[in-house]
Amino acid sequence: MALASSKEAAAPARPPSGTPSRGFWSSTLGKKTVMAVSGLIMLGYLVAHVAGNLKVFFGPEEFDGYAHWLRVMGAPVLHHEWALWIVRIVLLAAVGAHAVSAYQLSRRDVRARPTRYAHRRKGSSYATRTMRWGGIIVGLFIVWHVLDLTTGTVHPGGFEQGKPYQNVIDTFSTWYGNTIYIVAMLAVGLHVRHGFWSAAQTLGAGSARRDRALRLVANGLALALTAGFIAVPVGVMTGVVN
Amino acid sequence: MKLNLRVWRQKNDAAEGAMATYQVDGISPDMSFLEMLDTLNEDLILRGEDPVAFDHDCREGICGACSLVINGDAHGPERTTTCQLHMRSFRDGDTVDVEPWRASAFPVVKDLVVDRSAFDRIIQAGGYVTAPTGAAPEAHATPVPKADAESAFEHAECIGCGACVAACPNGSAMLFTSAKVNHLNVLPQGAPERETRVLDMVARMDAEGFGGCTLTGECATACPKGIPLPSISAMNREWLRARRKAKG
Ligand code: HEM
Ligand code: SF4
Ligand code: FES
Numbered sequence: 001m002a003l004a005s006s007k008e009a010a011a012p013a014r015p016p017s018g019t020p021s022r023g024f025w026s027s028t029l030g031k032k033t034v035m036a037v038s039g040l041i042m043l044g045y046l047v048a049h050v051a052g053n054l055k056v057f058f059g060p061e062e063f064d065g066y067a068h069w070l071r072v073m074g075a076p077v078l079h080h081e082w083a084l085w086i087v088r089i090v091l092l093a094a095v096g097a098h099a100v101s102a103y104q105l106s107r108r109d110v111r112a113r114p115t116r117y118a119h120r121r122k123g124s125s126y127a128t129r130t131m132r133w134g135g136i137i138v139g140l141f142i143v144w145h146v147l148d149l150t151t152g153t154v155h156p157g158g159f160e161q162g163k164p165y166q167n168v169i170d171t172f173s174t175w176y177g178n179t180i181y182i183v184a185m186l187a188v189g190l191h192v193r194h195g196f197w198s199a200a201q202t203l204g205a206g207s208a209r210r211d212r213a214l215r216l217v218a219n220g221l222a223l224a225l226t227a228g229f230i231a232v233p234v235g236v237m238t239g240v241v242n
Numbered sequence: 243m244k245l246n247l248r249v250w251r252q253k254n255d256a257a258e259g260a261m262a263t264y265q266v267d268g269i270s271p272d273m274s275f276l277e278m279l280d281t282l283n284e285d286l287i288l289r290g291e292d293p294v295a296f297d298h299d300c301r302e303g304i305c306g307a308c309s310l311v312i313n314g315d316a317h318g319p320e321r322t323t324t325c326q327l328h329m330r331s332f333r334d335g336d337t338v339d340v341e342p343w344r345a346s347a348f349p350v351v352k353d354l355v356v357d358r359s360a361f362d363r364i365i366q367a368g369g370y371v372t373a374p375t376g377a378a379p380e381a382h383a384t385p386v387p388k389a390d391a392e393s394a395f396e397h398a399e400c401i402g403c404g405a406c407v408a409a410c411p412n413g414s415a416m417l418f419t420s421a422k423v424n425h426l427n428v429l430p431q432g433a434p435e436r437e438t439r440v441l442d443m444v445a446r447m448d449a450e451g452f453g454g455c456t457l458t459g460e461c462a463t464a465c466p467k468g469i470p471l472p473s474i475s476a477m478n479r480e481w482l483r484a485r486r487k488a489k490g
Contacts, residue, residue, distance in 0.1 A: 018448075018449035018450065018451065019449060020367070020442065020445035020446050020448070020449040021445060021448070021449070022441060022445055024485065026448070027444060027445065027448055028444075028448050028453075028454035028455070029444055029478060029481050029482075031454070032454060032455065032478075033482065105454040105456075108412075108453055108454055109411070109412035109413070109414070109453035109454055109456065110412075110453075111346060111451070111453075112345060112346050112347065112412055112413035112414065112451055112452055112453030113344060113345055113346070113410070113411060113412055113413035113453060114346055115344045116344070117311055117314055117339075117341055117344060118248070118250075118261050118339055118341060119311070119313050119314040119339035119341065120314060121314035121315065126458070127456065127457070127458045127459075128411050128412065128456040128458050131456060194457070197457070198456070198457045200475070201457050201472075201474060201475040201478065202457075202475075202478055203478065203482070204475055204476070204478045204479025204480075204481075204482050204483075205475065205479075206472045206474075206475025206476075206478075207472050207475065207476070208470060208472045211472060
């Protein structure tokens with residue numbers, strides 16, 4: 001509320017600072033919706049990805065065979081690797097949309113609160129900060145991960161297309177491969193934990209009654225993804241996968 | 243009681259401000275936080291200094307005029323308004339930091355007073371009903387399901403104080419706007435403007451320069467009226483629904 005008395009103290013009332021826009025993308029809620037939908041698409045992919053990764057525990061034939069199937073998926077309707085390329089394009093679009101909306105919203109948020117309180121409370125922006133830093137870590141990881149195990153550009157061993165089992169073992173035989181991967185998976189876990197629940201709120205699925213269930217699913221998903229992904233380097237390190 | 247106060251002093255909206263330290267003596271635990279500031283101001287006036295400017299009106303927790311971030315908490319350590327916060331929540335000899343609401347959409351006017359007219363403009367954008375109201379109608383004339391009535395009452399409790407914005411690390415006004423939107427959107431009286439209300443109020447909120455919501459929940463923790471965090475999701479639901487309707 002604005003009091004008449006607060007105005008006479010000094011300056012005249014500020015004019016409205018902007019013209020309202022009805023556009024979807026120019027709205028903070030529109031950008032959040034893009035962020036939530038793209039996040040959920042990536043989340044769906046991660047669930048499929050972790051399930052596929054765990055096949056590494058059944059040996060090279062099954063794991064490499066699975067990788068081969070990914071390339072003939074959809075055949076004979078689809079040409080070789082078409083399905084895979086469709087998935088890649090959708091994911092690329094999701095990562096791009098997610099990163100752009102995250103960047104624009106974060107800039108706006110920082111501008112909306114330029115002055116800090118002299119008396120600072122601990123932890124008040126924990127979720128916001130972990131989402132931003134965690135998101136950046138995950139983004140950098142995705143780049144490294146593609147260069148490592150898809151293109152082989154930064155792969156430590158003799159990278160061989162079609163031999164993912166051996167490639168995975170090579171990556172997780174280096175200390176930095178393990179470190180980067182495990183740190184990134186912890187970041188993914190934290191990101192999904194707040195992200196899944198947030199996406200539900202953004203898309204209007206949140207309510208007092210459903211809150212516990214949503215948080216439970218978010219925590220469960222985060223835990224399952226992180227544990228499932230980390231199982232692979234741990235498997236290599238302990239010699240279970242060799 | 244005796245307190246060591248550190249208060250934000252700023253001459254006007256253009257001046258640089260700074261924290262200033264004051265000793266306040268003779269505080270009773272039964273005083274409200276604002277009465278404690280009155281005590282300080284009486285002292286400052288007697289000494290010929292400029293009293294500390296702060297907003298207040300009803301002093302009974304219903305108008306939304308009082309503000310103040312006290313030791314980093316909007317409205318201080320208890321879940322109530324600053325005018326209803328009593329000095330028994332502090333201990334003799336405490337150092338207490340008092341700051342204005344911080345958000346670029348709420349510029350400081352003087353000392354602890356900020357301009358909250360951005361909220362008024364959000365209300366003007368759609369926080370009303372267009373049906374002619376006249377005298378209070380017969381209560382049974384328009385039946386309202388109990389759950390809807392309760393939701394409307396819960397959201398109508400918002401006094402527009404702005405603590406939610408002050409507490410938010412992004413300076414977001416989503417809790418306030420959601421309280422206002424949900425209050426009218428669940429009622430039959432608010433139905434004619436159900437879509438335009440949420441679209442216009444959200445657009446105005448964005449235009450005022452408030453930040454986006456990252457769902458940290460600081461707002462709902464600070465709110466003296468207990469507007470709950472899921473209200474934001476309920477408004478998002480209304481917004482998405484209104485966009486779909488506007489299209490098709
Ligand atoms: C390119 C790398 C990524 C970046 C830079 C990033 C950044 C962010 C940021 C900053 C937020 C919160 C921003 C806000 O609400 O204002 C966020 C939310 C979210 N992220 Fe990510 N993220 C990335 C990758 C991922 C991945 C791989 C997933 C898939 C699991 C994901 C899922 C989500 C979800 C579901 C949300 C919540 C959306 C909402 O609040 O409605 N993100 N991301
Ligand atoms: S939602 Fe709560 S904190 Fe925000 S303006 Fe309303 S009463 Fe104040
Ligand atoms: S002065 Fe009215 S609510 Fe505090």
